[in-house]
Structure formats: C-alpha cells, structure tokens
Amino acid sequence: MLQQTQVNTVIPYYERFMQQFPDLRSLAQAQEDEVLHLWAGLGYYSRARNLHRAAKTIMEKFKGQFPDTPLALESLPGIGQSTAGAILALAFHHRAPILDGNVKRVLARFHGITTPVNEKSTESQLWELAEKHTPAKRIADYTQAIMDLGATLCTRSKPQCGRCPLMKNCSAHQQGIVDVLPIKKAVRALPVRTATFLVFKQDNCVLLQKRPPTGIWGSLWSMPEIEGKPDFERIRRFSQRQFKLTTFHHQPLESFRHTFSHYHLDIFPVIIPVKKIATKAARARQQGMEEMPQIWYNPHQPEPLGLPKPVERILRMMP
Incomplete structure (x- = not known):
C-alpha cells in the first residue's frame, strides 16, 4: 500500500x-x-x-x-x-x-x-x-x-x-545543493483525454460493468463509456447497439478531471433514464452463454464492490 x-x-x-x-x-x-x-x-x-x-x-x-x-x-x-x-x-x-x-x-x-x-x-x-x-x-x-x-x-x-x-x-x-538534489530527467506534460460516462439509471439503480483485469481500473466496476465529449448521435447509436435502446432522454452532469500517472482524463457523465434495457448479461443468459460481468447497482444499498473514485463521485452527483 x-x-x-x-x-x-x-x-x-x-x-x-x-x-x-x-x-x-x-x-x-x-x-x-x-x-x-x-x-x-x-x-x-x-x-x-x-x-x-x-x-x-x-x-x-x-x-x-x-x-x-x-x-x-x-x-x-x-x-x-x-x-x-x-x-x-x-x-x-x-x-x-x-x-x-x-x-x-x-x-x-x-x-x-x-x-x-x-x-x-x-x-x-x-x-x-x-x-x-x-x-x-x-x-x-x-x-x-x-x-x-x-x-x-x-x-x-x-x-x-x-x-x-x-x-x-x-x-x-x-x-549547498540540498534543494537541487535529487535531479530527475524532465518529464513531458501529461496528455489530456476525454470520455463520456453513460449513467443508465433504472429506478434507483445504475448499470455497472466490470472492467477487464488489465489496464486502467482493472477488475473494478464502472459505467459504460465512449471516447470523447458527449455527442447525442454517438450516444444514441452506442445505446441502440449495446442495449437495444431506440428512444431515450439524457441529462448531462458536471464534468470533472481525474489524473492518472500518465495522463489526465476529463470525464463527462450523462444520465440516461430507462425503464428496462436488455443488458449483455441478460442477452447472454437468454442465449445460453456465460453471463457477462454486468450488474444493476443501487448506491443507496451499496454492495462490496471495487469502485474507482470517479465512479463514486458520479454516484454522489446523481439527483
């Protein structure tokens, strides 16, 4: 630690x-x-x-x-x-x-x-x-x-x-060089990336996906995301492709920056209220396939899951 x-x-x-x-x-x-x-x-x-x-x-x-x-x-x-x-x-x-x-x-x-x-x-x-x-x-x-x-x-x-x-x-x-040492090679400025976090909300629950075991936030639970700032048409196509949603409303939340060791990530959360969607996990069960790591998470009755700090922040921001 x-x-x-x-x-x-x-x-x-x-x-x-x-x-x-x-x-x-x-x-x-x-x-x-x-x-x-x-x-x-x-x-x-x-x-x-x-x-x-x-x-x-x-x-x-x-x-x-x-x-x-x-x-x-x-x-x-x-x-x-x-x-x-x-x-x-x-x-x-x-x-x-x-x-x-x-x-x-x-x-x-x-x-x-x-x-x-x-x-x-x-x-x-x-x-x-x-x-x-x-x-x-x-x-x-x-x-x-x-x-x-x-x-x-x-x-x-x-x-x-x-x-x-x-x-x-x-x-x-x-x-008299204590304040100078140790010397480090200059590190280039951190690049900035952007991502839209899709907060699919059903009643009091939010859809979370388990991330792959390697990479950023490996094996932690997060919202579905798409690269870049919110774009209604891209969000619509993604939601239709992944969850069979045809019509929906969306409510942007305040964006914020999260810094990793190698880059800054500007996060744009967007709430998408839904009545019912066919998640990957549900479709996998219907097709007799292995269940995908995807759940409906109730922040008012939290389960012992690993959540990245930005995800916890988004859950606190929700109205």
Missing part, C-alpha cells in the same frame, strides 16, 4: 484491510471484488490484484509459508528487488538492500549525485551504494531508519537538515 502512496493516506486502508484479512489464508480465499472494494480510493489497483494473487501463490506453491529468499520473493506478483529487500530485512532480519523513493533521495543527497536518478546508470550506482551501506547487524533497524529519514527529515521540499544525523557528512549539505 505504501508504494507511491503516503503513510497518512494508507493507515485507515491498512487497518480495514488487516481487520478483514488478518492472514494469508483469509486473503487467498477472498473474492477479488472483496479485495478491490477495500482498496477503492487508493489507486494503482494492480497492487491489490497482485497482493491477492501473491497470497494465492504462497498458499498453493509455498504451502502457506511466506518465502524468505530473494529469488522466491521476486517470483511473486508485484514484488521487485526493493520490495523483496524490505521484506527480507524487516520480516526475516536477513541482510538485503532496499531502494525506494525515500532511500534514493537520502543516498543521492548524501553522496552528492548530480545525474538524474531516473536514469538507468544512476539507479545502478544507487543500488551499489545501498548495498555498501547496508549493515550486517540490526538490519531491520537500519532499513526502517533510512526509509523514515527520507520520509520525515530528508524530504523532497523543505528538508530539515538541522535535525539530520547525517548532516556533517552530507555532500549536498556541504555544497
């Missing part, structure tokens, strides 16, 4: 998650929707899917015993070299280096590294330094300390150098 997310944001999610899934077995046996429901709002949902898959893998492949070697850990979904190192150091007290964002910042400043930290050659250099500094004893204390140092004192902005125990030997402090 702490990958790319701040501690204060994570704490309530972590507490609810651990209350629901106190051990590997309970997590492995959970339905994916249960896991995503507790993760909803944290973002980067592949983390939740990987965590769920990792628990299943440990129960099946490792007979319920959490692996304690780098190779075995990195074979689990979502676990790379740094996460494996953190697990080995903190849970098993094995000597293993880590290199999360906070540690990168501490090492870059301490050693005065002026090449971009998001370049491969610099990252290799930082791994060498992380390995060099990792002690043989009190490994868990050291690992927690260097992460906390970056999170609390050696922060991105307004670092508290006067309180830092490494100040006297810190190259960036000696050269």
